[in-house]
Amino acid sequence: MVGLPNNSFAHLMERDTKTYVLKRLVDEAVPRKLSIDYAAALNSQQLAAVTAGEGPSLVIAGAGSGKTRTLVYRVAYLIDSGIDPSQILLLTFTRKSSQEMLDRAGELIGVRSERVRGGTFHSVANMLLRRYGRSIGLEPGFTILDRGDAEDLIALVRSQLGLNEKDKRFPRKGTIAEMFSKSENTLRPLAEIVVEEFDHFSDHLDALEQLQRGYQASKRQRQLVDYDDLLVLLRRLVMEDEGVRRTISSLYRYILVDEYQDTNRLQADVVRHLASTHHNVMVVGDDAQSIYAFRGATFKNIMEFPALFPGTIIYKLEENYRSTQPILNLANTIIEAATERYSKHLFTRKLDGPLPVLVEAAGENAQSRFIAQKILELREEGVPLSEMAVLFRSSFHSFDLEIELSRHGLSFIKRGGVKFIETAHVKDLLAHMRVVANPLDAVSWHRVLMLVEGVGPKKAQDVMAALVKSDKPYHALREMTGRSGKGLKDLALTLESLAGSGDLRPAEQVNHIYEYYLPILKTQYDDYPKRMRDLDHLQTIAEGYQEVETFLSDLALEPPDGSAAGVEATDRDDERLVLSTIHSAKGLEWQCVFVIWIVDGRFPSVYSFSEDEGLEEERRLFYVSVTRAKRHLYLTYPINVFDRGSGMILSKPSRFLDPVSPGQLDQLVLMEEGGRADWYSRDDH
DNA sequence: CAGAGACGCTTTTTT
DNA sequence: AGCGTCTCTG
Numbered sequence: 073m074v075g076l077p078n079n080s081f082a083h084l085m086e087r088d089t090k091t092y093v094l095k096r097l098v099d100e101a102v103p104r105k106l107s108i109d110y111a112a113a114l115n116s117q118q119l120a121a122v123t124a125g126e127g128p129s130l131v132i133a134g135a136g137s138g139k140t141r142t143l144v145y146r147v148a149y150l151i152d153s154g155i156d157p158s159q160i161l162l163l164t165f166t167r168k169s170s171q172e173m174l175d176r177a178g179e180l181i182g183v184r185s186e187r188v189r190g191g192t193f194h195s196v197a198n199m200l201l202r203r204y205g206r207s208i209g210l211e212p213g214f215t216i217l218d219r220g221d222a223e224d225l226i227a228l229v230r231s232q233l234g235l236n237e238k239d240k241r242f243p244r245k246g247t248i249a250e251m252f253s254k255s256e257n258t259l260r261p262l263a264e265i266v267v268e269e270f271d272h273f274s275d276h277l278d279a280l281e282q283l284q285r286g287y288q289a290s291k292r293q294r295q296l297v298d299y300d301d302l303l304v305l306l307r308r309l310v311m312e313d314e315g316v317r318r319t320i321s322s323l324y325r326y327i328l329v330d331e332y333q334d335t336n337r338l339q340a341d342v343v344r345h346l347a348s349t350h351h352n353v354m355v356v357g358d359d360a361q362s363i364y365a366f367r368g369a370t371f372k373n374i375m376e377f378p379a380l381f382p383g384t385i386i387y388k389l390e391e392n393y394r395s396t397q398p399i400l401n402l403a404n405t406i407i408e409a410a411t412e413r414y415s416k417h418l419f420t421r422k423l424d425g426p427l428p429v430l431v432e433a434a435g436e437n438a439q440s441r442f443i444a445q446k447i448l449e450l451r452e453e454g455v456p457l458s459e460m461a462v463l464f465r466s467s468f469h470s471f472d473l474e475i476e477l478s479r480h481g482l483s484f485i486k487r488g489g490v491k492f493i494e495t496a497h498v499k500d501l502l503a504h505m506r507v508v509a510n511p512l513d514a515v516s517w518h519r520v521l522m523l524v525e526g527v528g529p530k531k532a533q534d535v536m537a538a539l540v541k542s543d544k545p546y547h548a549l550r551e552m553t554g555r556s557g558k559g560l561k562d563l564a565l566t567l568e569s570l571a572g573s574g575d576l577r578p579a580e581q582v583n584h585i586y587e588y589y590l591p592i593l594k595t596q597y598d599d600y601p602k603r604m605r606d607l608d609h610l611q612t613i614a615e616g617y618q619e620v621e622t623f624l625s626d627l628a629l630e631p632p633d634g635s636a637a638g639v640e641a642t643d644r645d646d647e648r649l650v651l652s653t654i655h656s657a658k659g660l661e662w663q664c665v666f667v668i669w670i671v672d673g674r675f676p677s678v679y680s681f682s683e684d685e686g687l688e689e690e691r692r693l694f695y696v697s698v699t700r701a702k703r704h705l706y707l708t709y710p711i712n713v714f715d716r717g718s719g720m721i722l723s724k725p726s727r728f729l730d731p732v733s734p735g736q737l738d739q740l741v742l743m744e745e746g747g748r749a750d751w752y753s754r755d756d757h
Numbered sequence: 758c759a760g761a762g763a764c765g766c767t768t769t770t771t772t
Numbered sequence: 773a774g775c776g777t778c779t780c781t782g
Binding site for chain 1: 769
Binding site: 244245246468 | 773775776
C-alpha cells in the first residue's frame with residue numbers, strides 16, 4: 073500500500089482475497105507536498121482508503137461511516153497528487169449526489185475539481201453513446217424513453233402486432249415493461265423471468281417474446297433508447313468495439329463508483345471494461361444497504377468484486393458518526409439476522425441518547441395524528457423542521473399523513489412517488505418538443521396526435537404512416553383533411569414554428585407549445601389551473617438550458633426533485649419537513665426520523681413473503697431506514713388494518729423487530745384525550 | 758370511428 | 773386512483 077502512514081491494515085483484509093504486490097506510483101505522480109492535511113481530517117480507516125495506491129480497491133462503508141467524506145477526499149487526493157481531474161470519473165447513484173461531492177471536493181482543492189467527470193451510470197452512458205454510439209448504429213440525436221414512454225411504445229407495438237386480443241388475461245403494459253426490464257438488467261432470457269416470477273403469464277410466453285422482439289426493433293428503427301438500453305448499449309459498445317473501449321478507458325484513468333451494492337451485472341460489466349486498461353477502480357458500498365434488487369441490482373457484485381478484480385485491497389469504514397448508540401444497537405440487531413454479508417461491526421462515540429420508540433396506533437389516522445403532534449412538540453424543543461423526516465416503504469403510505477400535516481399547518485416536501493415530470497400535462501407538452509427533436513419518435517407523435525380534436529387511435533396510426541412516407545412531415549400534416557383537419561393544421565403550424573425559426577431555446581419552445589396547448593388542457597382537465605402552474609414550473613426549468621437536446625435528456629435522466637403535489641408548495645420557506653420513500657432517503661440523514669407502517673404485511677410487504685431473497689431485501693431496507701436517524705427514532709405501526717391483497721387484518725409489528733429485546737426500545741400505546749382508547753374515533757376516510 | 762361514461766381490478770421501490 | 777374494457781351515442 074503506497075502512501076500509507078503505516079502498514080497495519082492487513083488485518084482488514086479477509087475472506088479469500090489473494091495478495092498482490094502493488095507497485096509504487098510513478099514518481100511524478102507522487103506529490104512532493106500535499107496541500108491538505110489528510111491525516112488530521114480523517115480517521116485511520118478513511119485515510120487508508122483515501123490514500124490508496126493504484127489498482128482496484130473495495131471500500132466497505134457502514135451506514136453513517138463517512139462514506140461521502142471519504143470519496144470527496146479521495147477525489148481531492150487524486151487531484152492533489154497531480155492527476156488530471158478530467159481523467160477522474162465519479163459514478164454515483166443520483167446526479168445530485170455527484171454534484172454535491174464535487175462541490176465539496178472543490179472546497180478542498182479548488183476549481184480544478186470542476187473538471188472531474190461525474191454522474192449516474194445512465195447519464196454517463198447517455199453522454200458516451202451520443203459521442204461513440206455510431207459504431208453500434210445509434211445516431212447522436214436519439215431520444216430517451218422514460219418508463220411511461222416505454223410502456224406506451226410497448227402498447228403501440230402490441231396493437232400493431234395484433235396481440236391485444238382481449239380473449240385471455242394478457243399482462244398489462246406496466247407488467248410487460250417490468251418483465252422486459254428485468255430480463256435486460258439481469259442478462260437473462262425473458263422465458264426464465266416469466267417462468268420464475270410471472271408464472272401465471274407463462275401461457276403467453278410466445279406472444280411476449282414476439283412483443284419483445286417487436287419492441288426492440290421499433291426502438292432501434294426510431295432512434296429510441298429506454299433506461300435499460302442506456303446500460304445495455306453502453307455495455308455492448310465497450311465489449312464489442314475494442315477501439316472505443318480503449319479510447320474511453322484511457323479517457324478515464326481513475327474510476328470511482330459510489331453505492332456499488334446497488335449496481336447490476338450490466339453496470340459491473342461496464343466498470344470492468346472501462347477499467348480494462350488500468351484497473352484503477354475504487355468502489356464504495358455497503359452490502360447491508362443493497363435495496364435495488366427489483367431492478368436487477370445484486371449485492372453479489374460487491375461480494376464478488378475482489379474475485380473479478382484480482383489484487384483488490386479491501387478497506388472497511390466502521391466508525392459511525394451519525395447515530396447514537398441506542399439507535400445503532402437496534403440497527404445492528406436488525407441486520408444481524410441477515411444471511412449473507414461482509415462482517416463488520418459499527419461503533420460510535422455518541423453513547424448517550426434516547427431509546428428508539430415503538431408506537432402502536434389504533435389505526436392509520438391515529439398514526440398520522442401522532443406524527444403531526446410529535447413533530448410540533450419536537451419543533452418546540454428546538455429541532456428544526458428541516459431536521460425531521462418521515463420514511464415509508466411505499467409512496468402511497470403517506471397519503472393520510474399528508475392530509476393531517478396540512479391540517480396542522482406543517483409544510484413538507486415529498487420525495488419519491490409520482491414525479492412532476494410524469495404527470496400527463498407535462499408529458500403532453502414535452503411530447504411536442506420531442507417530435508421536433510426526433511421526427512421518428514412514434515411515442516411522442518402518438519401522444520401529440522391523440523390530443524387533437526377528432527383524432528383517435530385509428531386516425532393517429534394513419535397520420536403516422538403518412539408522416540413516415542413524407543420527407544416534409546409538417547407539410548403532410550397540413551394536407552390532412554376530414555373531421556380533424558383543422559386541428560392538425562394548427563398542430564402543423566405550431567410544430568413548424570418550432571422547427572423552422574432556427575434554434576429556438578428550450579424556454580421559447582415551451583412558450584410556443586404552451587400557447588397551442590392551453591385550450592387543449594382546459595378541455596381535458598377540470599383542474600387545469602393547478603396543472604398550469606406545473607407548466608409554469610417547467611418553463612422555469614427550461615430557462616436554465618441552452619439546448620433542447622440536453623433539456624430533454626436531463627429531464628428524463630434526472631427528473632427534478634419532489635413529487636407532483638410538492639411542486640406547488642415550493643419556495644415558500646426552506647423550513648420544511650421531508651416525507652420520503654426509504655429508497656429515496658438513501659444516503660441522507662436527519663436528527664429525527666419517523667418510520668411509519670412498520671406493520672407485518674406492509675413492511676415487509678406481503679409480496680416479499682414468498683421468497684427468501686425478497687424478505688432479505690426488505691430487511692436491508694428496514695436497516696437503511698433506521699440508520700438514517702441521528703438522535704430520535706420513532707417506529708410506528710397501526711393495528712386493525714385490513715389488507716385487501718391478502719384479505720387479512722394486519723395488527724402485528726414488523727417481523728424484523730422480533731429479535732429486538734424489550735430493553736432496546738421504548739414502547740408507546742396511543743390513547744385519546746380523556747383516557748379512552750382511540751379505536752372508535754378513527755379513520756373517517 | 759371518436760369520445761364519454763360506467764365498472765371492475767389491482768396496488769412497491771427507481772434510473 | 774388509474775387503467776383497461778365495454779357500451780352507447782353521434
